[in-house]
Amino acid sequence: MLYIIGLGLGDEKDITLRGLEAVKKCQKLYIESYTSLLSFGISKDGISTLEKLYGKPLTVADREMVEEKADDMLLEAREFDVAFLVVGDPFGATTHSDLVVRAKKLEVEVKVIYNASVMNAVGVCGLQLYRYGETVSLPFFTETWRPDSFYEKIQRNRGLGLHTLCLLDIRVKEPSLESLCRGKKQYEPPSFMTIGVAIDQLLEVEQLRGELAYNEDTLCVGFARLGSENQKVVAGSMKQLRTVDFGQPLHCLTIVGKTHPVEEEMLDFYRS
Numbered sequence: 003m004l005y006i007i008g009l010g011l012g013d014e015k016d017i018t019l020r021g022l023e024a025v026k027k028c029q030k031l032y033i034e035s036y037t038s039l040l041s042f043g044i045s046k047d048g049i050s051t052l053e054k055l056y057g058k059p060l061t062v063a064d065r066e067m068v069e070e071k072a073d074d075m076l077l078e079a080r081e082f083d084v085a086f087l088v089v090g091d092p093f094g095a096t097t098h099s100d101l102v103v104r105a106k107k108l109e110v111e112v113k114v115i116y117n118a119s120v121m122n123a124v125g126v127c128g129l130q131l132y133r134y135g136e137t138v139s140l141p142f143f144t145e146t147w148r149p150d151s152f153y154e155k156i157q158r159n160r161g162l163g164l165h166t167l168c169l170l171d172i173r174v175k176e177p178s179l180e181s182l183c184r185g186k187k188q189y190e191p192p193s194f195m196t197i198g199v200a201i202d203q204l205l206e207v208e209q210l211r212g213e214l215a216y217n218e219d220t221l222c223v224g225f226a227r228l229g230s231e232n233q234k235v236v237a238g239s240m241k242q243l244r245t246v247d248f249g250q251p252l253h254c255l256t257i258v259g260k261t262h263p264v265e266e267e268m269l270d271f272y273r274s
């Protein structure tokens with residue numbers, strides 16, 4: 003059996019009882035390392051915190067392993083119980099449904115154990131799910147690559163008075179050449195987009211496009227480390243949030259659309 007298990011958002015304590023029971027009975031544990039991170043990170047220390055809790059070693063599954071070499075894991079799951087651990091929820095803004103499809107084709111039994119996900123950002127600040135439009139992802143700009151397809155989606159949402167949840171890029175660095183030569187992949191720590199960088203990029207695109215989808219006075223809500231003991235939620239204009247220190251990752255941002263009076267009252271608790 004392949005167990006696909008959500009770990010939740012905060013720290014190692016957020017796995018569900020159902021998830022922990024499954025982990026206990028699995029002979030091999032993989033942890034997906036590229037779509038999110040627990041508040042203590044997927045550093046060696048983070049991994050050993052989980053290894054201590056589970057009493058078993060963990061194998062880090064990078065994008066290449068999950069997207070191109072998953073069959074090895076799936077074939078193992080035909081022989082014995084294997085867990086594939088995902089921070090947040092396995093299907094919360096990730097592509098792991100592809101793994102389920104491949105498992106089914108190989109006739110591997112799959113059980114999914116759900117958990118809290120970044121979707122918690124939707125309600126945490128009092129905005130209502132019914133009033134959200136399409137979610138967007140903001141990729142890190144580089145000197146030569148400045149994609150802006152999120153702009154039309156935000157514009158469309160705002161035209162309809164809807165809120166937009168913006169997920170922020172995680173840039174996973176390639177394993178160092180030296181470590182590959184030594185036959186053991188060693189990863190540099192990934193970079194995480196902050197709310198400040200996200201706002202700078204959003205305003206840069208608005209300035210270029212000039213179609214007035216939003217501006218620096220547009221109301222937003224910034225979220226950091228949702229689900230952890232020190233989560234931070236602040237509401238304010240883009241200009242105001244730009245100056246807030248949100249601290250350690252992960253961060254995400256909601257661009258607020260037309261608000262209901264009850265949403266307004268809730269947002270007031272978080273104003274900067």
Ligand SMILES: C[S@@+](CC[C@H](N)C(=O)[O-])C[C@H]1O[C@@H](n2cnc3c(N)ncnc32)[C@H](O)[C@@H]1O
Binds near residue numbers: 088089092226252
């Ligand atoms: C691909 S999505 C989420 C994947 C994960 N499976 C889940 O269910 O939450 C990852 C992005 O969501 C946002 N995110 C995830 N966890 C977060 C948290 N605890 N606090 C704030 N933002 C978070 C960040 O912008 C991050 O880059």
